Amino acid sequence: MPELPEVETTRRGIATLMPGQTLQRFIAHETRMRWPVPADLEAIISGHPVLDCKRRGKYLLIEFAHGTQLIHLGMSGSLRRVPADEPRRRHDHAEWQFEHARFLLHDPRRFGAILWHPADAGPVESTHPLLQNLGIEPFDPAFTGEWLHQRLRGRKLAVKQALLSGTLVVGVGNIYASEALFKARINPQTAAGRLSVMRCTRLVSAIRETLTQALESGGSTLRDYLNATGEPGAYFDLHAAVYGKQGAPCPSCSTPIRRIVQGQRATYYCPCCQQR
DNA sequence: CTTTAACCCTGGAGGC
DNA sequence: TGCCTCCAGGGTTAAA
Numbered sequence: 408m409p410e411l412p413e414v415e416t417t418r419r420g421i422a423t424l425m426p427g428q429t430l431q432r433f434i435a436h437e438t439r440m441r442w443p444v445p446a447d448l449e450a451i452i453s454g455h456p457v458l459d460c461k462r463r464g465k466y467l468l469i470e471f472a473h474g475t476q477l478i479h480l481g482m483s484g485s486l487r488r489v490p491a492d493e494p495r496r497r498h499d500h501a502e503w504q505f506e507h508a509r510f511l512l513h514d515p516r517r518f519g520a521i522l523w524h525p526a527d528a529g530p531v532e533s534t535h536p537l538l539q540n541l542g543i544e545p546f547d548p549a550f551t552g553e554w555l556h557q558r559l560r561g562r563k564l565a566v567k568q569a570l571l572s573g574t575l576v577v578g579v580g581n582i583y584a585s586e587a588l589f590k591a592r593i594n595p596q597t598a599a600g601r602l603s604v605m606r607c608t609r610l611v612s613a614i615r616e617t618l619t620q621a622l623e624s625g626g627s628t629l630r631d632y633l634n635a636t637g638e639p640g641a642y643f644d645l646h647a648a649v650y651g652k653q654g655a656p657c658p659s660c661s662t663p664i665r666r667i668v669q670g671q672r673a674t675y676y677c678p679c680c681q682q683r
Numbered sequence: 684c685t686t687t688a689a690c691c692c693t694g695g696a697g698g699c
Numbered sequence: 700t701g702c703c704t705c706c707a708g709g710g711t712t713a714a715a
Contacts, residue, residue: 409709441691441710482708483693499695516692518709537711564686573710581708600711671688672708 409480411545411578412621414465421510422460424488425469428505429456441481441520444501448523452476463532464541464577474525477535486510493498501639505572542575544613550576550607556631559599559607566602567595568670579614582650583621585675588612589649594683595674596667620646628669649675 409417426432432453439443450473461468467478467486480486491509493668495502501512501521512519518563524531532538543550556573559566569575579587588595591613593606602610622624653666654676662679 408710468687479709481692481710515691515694518692568686571709672688 408582409465409482409484409616410621411465414467414480414578415462415622417480418460418462420488421467421469424508425457425503426459426470427456428474428508429454430471430503430505432504434502435500435521436495437517438519440514441479442522443522444521448476448521448610451523458489459521463538464544464573466538468531472526474523474528475535477520477522477524477529477537477605478512481516481520481521482513483516483631484512484514484519484651486512493507520626539597539653540574540576544603545576545618549609552604552606552611555607555611556602556604559602560601564599566593566597566599566671566673569599570614570674571670576614578618581672582647583614585650587617588683589676589681590617592680594681595669595676597683649677651675 433449435444435448438446451474455471455473457469458472459468459470460469461630467477467480469476469478478486481600487510489509489511491504495508495511496513497516498517499513501515503510512521522537524535528534534655536608555575559569562569562571567584567588570579570587571581585595587610591606591609593602593610650665652664654663655675656662657664659681660677662677665668665678667674667676
């Protein structure tokens with residue numbers, strides 16, 4: 408599934424091609440997504456130049472002078488560049504046509520979204536209901552152990568679930584939550600409010616390292632796939648230490664990795680390295 | 684306020 | 700081989 412590294416790499420890919428170009432035509436072939444794609448979106452943005460391609464959390468933001476198109480890849484979404492004459496496949500739900508580039512949004516499960524925020528409604532990041540309550544960006548310098556410790560004060564929720572909520576820090580999905588907690592040697596079941604500042608600091612570093620590592624290892628893969636003819640849905644190869652490794656030896660101490668369920672989601676951890 | 688659970692959807696895996 | 704069931708997952712929303 409696309410986590411923040413995939414989304415950011417996708418952003419970098421389209422940011423080299425879209426800004427300064429006029430979107431000749433946008434087509435929503437399938438409007439039944441997480442929310443309906445606005446019926447008039449094609450008319451609203453076709454013929455307008457793209458100013459910038461940004462990201463907030465896992466939302467891609469394509470900026471025009473008169474507003475911003477929000478794109479979320481959901482669980483199974485991918486955006487890829489395709490030749491002008493390549494036929495659409497099943498689940499290619501939306502299409503962006505530029506003079507020298509064409510992009511298709513492919514999303515079998517349709518958990519993704521394509522929305523529109525008009526400029527006169529205010530700055531998208533602070534006024535769009537889906538963006539205004541998002542947590543801090545993981546690479547924001549203000550995201551520190553002290554900051555996290557303060558925000559977790561009094562919370563009894565397990566730290567894994569706090570990370571996943573998206574209201575603290577964005578971009579840490581189910582896979583990287585397990586990976587970051589392993590790297591920080593923190594038990595995922597620990598009550599969030601009981602983490603020391605030191606452990607919070609370790610966790611902040613671990614989140615950044617986990618995301619950075621994924622960006623570096625997967626960047627070239629997705630760059631190719633964006634610029635050429637990769638298979639849609641080709642996500643980063645996951646170099647997981649614990650995720651999906653139930654029963655496998657911990658890379659650090661060889662104790663079998665344990666799988667538990669928290670909030671109806673799988674969590675993987677080493678019961679030896681990650682003591683409470 | 685915090686926390687929990689249902690829900691949206693399809694593909695893939697496993698059982699028979 | 701095919702049909703059935705189950706599960707995975709991000710993130711919003713309603714309910715407790």
